[in-house]
């Protein structure tokens with residue numbers, strides 16, 4: 424109970440800061456310093472959000488699907504590559520630089536190429552999401568595998584464990600916290616990645632919708648889309664946190680224990 | 686009968702000899718302690734005996750069979766308790782069974798009844814983070830015992846996390862347990878009283894490079910050691926040990 428109230432108090436500054444920004448935004452619009460067709464007021468945006476809601480949901484569904492498929496494939500790929508790289512040192516040395524290089528390629532630059540290669544359907548969008556989400560997860564896993572206490576491996580070996588058992592009982596569980604840190608970052612990239620690739624062509628999705636309302640100079644609806652993307656990304660990150668807590672119940676105990684001691 | 690012996694074991698790290706020409710033996714049902722100052726190479730010797738470290742030369746024999754560099758045959762409790770934080774205590778403790786292909790459920794069923802005997806009643810479903818240092822060590826001890834189908838256990842400072850009062854109780858309890866489970870054990874300690882109180886024999890190790898300096902036999906039967914530490918016999922043993930440690 425005490426912990427919960429602490430949690431709430433720690434969020435107070437963030438809520439105040441957010442409220443101040445909204446107030447500033449509203450003030451700027453109300454004062455008439457910025458014409459409303461350039462910067463719609465918060466009230467306009469809320470109105471657009473509500474009025475456009477069915478449309479927004481329709482397009483959000485597509486973007487979310489692309490993000491989810493991309494994320495799942497990204498996780499799978501990251502798991503395989505990181506695990507194999509950890510197992511074989513030479514592969515690690517061979518692939519590490521390439522992985523880093525792929526991360527310096529600007530997303531926005533390869534998106535059109537992907538569209539040219541794969542057409543206007545979901546494939547290029549999913550691919551882009553895979554490319555952007557794969558890296559943080561792979562890095563997280565690799566770091567996690569390496570964070571293992573070597574004495575724990577000694578213990579497992581002394582008990583006669585084989586390589587797979589060492590992986591299953593020691594390496595993988597110690598990598599989980601790092602994996603989830605990576606996954607959280609990736610989850611926030613996933614929707615944005617899908618939207619960016621939709622800008623460059625497609626029939627539905629929040630990115631497509633965004634280009635449409637932009638052409639119509641409907642800035643209030645444009646803002647509504649942006650806010651929806653933010654909300655979805657935040658929800659995804661919260662979902663990752665939830666899965667993390669559920670799948671790692673022991674970290675809960677640790678935190679409680681620490682609180683009791685202090 | 687000889688349970689375990691080492692033959693002329695030498696091990697060096699990057700050119701520095703850590704332990705040199707170590708030959709010790711352990712009889713069935715015997716409790717032998719390895720006493721020596723910090724850094725004399727006691728843990729290194731255990732790593733070699735357990736098979737997780739390959740010696741430069743020498744052999745480890747388990748009932749005559751050469752097990753040098755073959756881990757998994759001798760039960761080993763490492764210097765740290767090394768309970769895996771992500772598993773409940775009962776799963777930690779029953780890990781040796783599961784590594785041998787026994788299912789989680791079956792392993793839990795076999796392990797559960799031993800908790801009380803090891804002073805761990807009611808901790809089955811806890812995570813290690815919620816246990817005190819002494820409880821953790823007992824859990825590690827139980828895990829070591831469950832992995833000891835080979836009948837030989839190595840314990841690296843098993844009681845170091847305990848205060849003197851608890852230690853006294855644990856020693857009595859431990860002697861009882863040892864009596865029951867027929868386990869031949871070598872254990873490392875810094876504590877001279879503990880070594881004399883618990884063991885049949887004491888190997889004294891001196892450092893740089895680590896060598897066995899002397900072997901002291903404690904004649905009094907292990908089940909007759911109540912208030913042993915108040916006797917003249919105990920003191921004379923202790924004097925002998927101290928002399929050897931000081932290198933006289």
Ligand SMILES: Nc1ncnc2c1ncn2[C@@H]1O[C@H](COP(=O)(O)OP(=O)(O)OP(=O)(O)O)[C@@H](O)[C@H]1O
Pocket residue numbers: 698699703721722723724725726727728729730764
């Ligand atoms: N993997 C290793 N690589 C290099 N040096 C090592 C390694 N393991 C141990 N040593 C060295 O070997 C020496 C003996 O270490 P060891 O841990 O065996 O001592 P110990 O007798 O167990 O000491 P303590 O009582 O403090 O546990 C130390 O000087 C240590 O630095």
Ligand SMILES: [Mg+2]
Pocket residue numbers: 727728729764841
């Ligand atoms: Mg040691």
